[in-house]
Amino acid sequence: MESQTKEWKSFLQVIKERRSVRHYDPSVTISEQELKEILAEATLAPSAANLQPWKFxxxxxxxxxxxxxxxxxxxxxxxxxxxxxAVLGDLQAHVQVDKIYSASVEAGYMTEEIKQALVGNITAGFATLDTTARQNGVMTDCGLVSMQLMLAAKARGYDTVPMAGYDAGKLRAMFAIPERYATVMLIAVGKAAQPGHPTFRLPVEDVTFWNGIAE
Structure with a gap:
């Protein structure tokens, strides 16, 4: 129980201390290995049908x-x-469904019979979705992985800021990003040169409805 309490306090500290930081120390580098570890922790986030449509x-x-x-x-x-x-969302994420669910079978998470049924249902379901529906889905999933990425970075002592302010067309052109990938956001990661300033949050009473929406 004591170790669980310490872990919970540590998590609370991370979410309370995370700030959107816009001033970074340019002399600080993060190793490729540590960036991989942060990304691996981020990808523990949930996604629809576990399709994990994110690309980084x-x-x-x-x-x-x-x-x-x-x-x-x-x-x-x-x-x-x-x-x-740059967090990207794969609009064709369903093409990796067999790979994901086959690995689940190998790990003992499901039987081959269940896998076959799920793969069939997911493949058929995706065939009915238009581009807008697919984009809405990947934006939700990539929002989840992005928040987890920022928390994972903060837990390791790094700072972040998510950015929606960029020219998506020019970003796509600069890196030859295929059309199958939706551009979701940019996230800067590093060590703060100046701390992010605290911001006001509306109280829970102002943002919560219980059992129905009252005007």
Whole structure:
């Protein structure tokens, strides 16, 4: 019980101390191995049918970050952070359903019979979805993985800021991002040169309805 309490307090500390940081120490680097570990922890997030439609374009080379700076409307954190991660959503994520569910069978999480039924249902279901429905789905799933990525980074002592302010067309052109991938957000990751400032949050009473919505 004591160890569980310590873990819970640690988690509370992470979520309470996370801030959107816009000023980074450009001298700090994060190793590829540690970035991989942060991404692996992020991908424990849930996704519809466990299809895991997220893809990550990790940008660490300074020359590329400098080229990205004007595309991100000159937000200086793009150039100064240790890495910028472009979170992408795969609109054709269903093509990996057999790979994912076969691995689940091998791990003993389900039987082959259940796998076959699920794969058939998911494949058939995706065939009925238009581009808008697929995009809505991946945006939800990629929002979940993005938040988990930021918390995983904070737990390791790094800071982040999510960015929706960028020219998606130019980002796509710069990195030749195929149309099958929706651009979700950019996330800067690094060590704060200045702490993120605290912000006000509405009280729970202002944002919660119980058992129905009252006008």
């Amino acid at each position: 374009l990790v940008i660490t080379e300074q020359a590329l970050k400098d080229q990205l700076l004007p595309i991100a409307y000159n937000q200086q954190q793009v150039a100064d952070a240790s890495a910028v991660i």
